[in-house]
Amino acid sequence: MVARVKRGQRVLLLGAKAQYLVPAIGKFSSKYGCADFSKIIGKPFGKELKVGKERFIVVEPNIIDFLFRSARGGGPQVTLPKDAAAVLAITGCNKNSKVVEAGTGSAWLAVFLANHVDKVYTYERRKESIKIAKKNIINSGLKNIILKQRDISNGIAEKNVDLVVLDMEEPEKVVKKTVHALKPGGWLVVLSVHPEQAALAAEASRKAGFGYVRTTENLQRDWSSYIKGRMSRSRPRTDFVHSCFLTVARKI
């Protein structure tokens, strides 16, 4: 069935020069001019909308369109999709998996994971983060995230989960508690900015009896790729982007 634009639903206007994620209601105005959403309500996605002289296509947004425009709260660092994707690539979690995560922060990681797994239980102790996380979770439209205003060091209520991800200060103090939450063969992933923190997480995992403990860094570098004549003129466009180390362990 072809999806159609509903009044008030958030749509992505995708143009050659700009993108906008906006509710399809009333009039839209930008530096390119104005457009009337009534022209596209009820029409299939993919139609063109002229904003002044600029051409945009109206697209149904997905979780990545949403995430890169959602609130970060100016507080704690968020987990970027490249690292969230690495968590799934390493652990093989899928639509049947149950995941526990701490701390929620702005819920970027929780939202990314929930788009792929069965359920995400996410723990956050700071009230200010809970507010931002709630907003981002509601805006994502996902219904499989259980947001818990709790300090995870007081214990994990869930049992038999496939994965616990710790993205918080001093995760090494919580590692032991994750053992009882995980199913046999379940995965622990600890995200750390510095190698010293990763080493502490690895050590705590070994002490708690986890096996297959390793730390990996997920570097990313963008390139400008093009061919001139028959010669490649491709060049790196950015330096390597380091965001975190992933310390991975398995319950044995």
Ligand SMILES: C[S@@+](CC[C@H](N)C(=O)[O-])C[C@H]1O[C@@H](n2cnc3c(N)ncnc32)[C@H](O)[C@@H]1O
């Ligand atoms: C780096 S942020 C997490 C960002 C999150 N992964 C995201 O993608 O938006 C760390 C968060 O962990 C929370 N936190 C730290 N210790 C915690 C604990 N013991 N229990 C629950 N939350 C905790 C902090 O309040 C902070 O919001």
